[in-house]
Amino acid sequence: MATLAQDHLCRIVCQDEGGTADVAQQARAQCQSLITDFPQWINNTFLQDRFTLLFIAGTHLKDEGPCVDNIPALVKEKIMQLDGLPIKPKWYTPQQGTFDAVDYATFNHNNGQLRYALSEDGACQFRAALMLHDRDESWLDVDKSVILREIENNGWEPKIHAAINNAIENMGEIYGYLSMSDGECVDALIYNNTIANGEFTLYSPQAVREALPEALRKIKYQKNGNDYLSDMSVEQWENFTHLISENLIYQLGINVHDSQLPYAECNVEQAHYSVIVATDDRFPRF
Helix, strand or coil, X not given: CXXXXXXXXXXHHCCXXXXXXXXXXXXXXXXXXXXXXXXXXXXXXXXXXXXXXXXXXXXXXXXXXXXXXXXXXXXXXXHHHHCXXXXXXXXXXXXXXXXXXXXXXXXXXXXCEEEEECCCCCCHHHHHHHHHHHCCHHHHCCCHHHHHHHHHHCCCHHHHHHXXXXXXXXXXXXXXXXXXXXXXXXXXXXXXXXXXXXXXXXXXXHHHHHCCCHHHCEEEEEECCEEEEEECCHHHHHHHHHHHHHHHHHHCCCCCCCCCCCEEEEECCCCEEEEEEEHHHCCCCC
């Protein structure tokens, strides 16, 4: 299907400029038929170069209620199979094998960008930093030992230590004085037990907690002029690791602003990074 024809069908399915639901349903049904009636030709290899065909076939229309399901099972299956690919259009975020209704302007904007889904192995922020720095797609899936070596070669270890120390100061500003900062090389303990060991568990609250001895897992605060020590809560450990990540953005010079491509996209809830690039400026693989 020619690119212009696909773009026109995307406009119809998005009901651009007041398009009717009947026309949108017909356009979607035709694309669904291509997938369901000719599976030997419209296979995954064909579709991974034509993601918009899946958008047309698998998108809910604006006028459809939440309980309406007009997406064939085979279309849903294809959408979920391709969701496993590491490089997809930015709009490709299916929910149970279908796409939510969206206006054409939003779709078209996101269709001009690609998302690199980095490995969920704890090293995603460093992968993003290296990919943006080198403009090299290879950092998408290299072994973590290669990333550790590059951290050492780039002189990033002191920057990671600085990010940890800044996060300790930030925690003190939020919750009260941290006893962990009292004359101990906490940054070295955390770095050695989460990064230098090759595990890359810097963003795991449990791993960071276990990297420290029991005496350094507490917050000191004052009440009525007296000092009190309290074990850090799960939420506080989560905030601490998030603050480390935020400080690393600055220390490593990672662009996280979507107004300037390419950039690193952070999913705060999942503590995971992806890289967004312009579709026509995809990184080479060296």
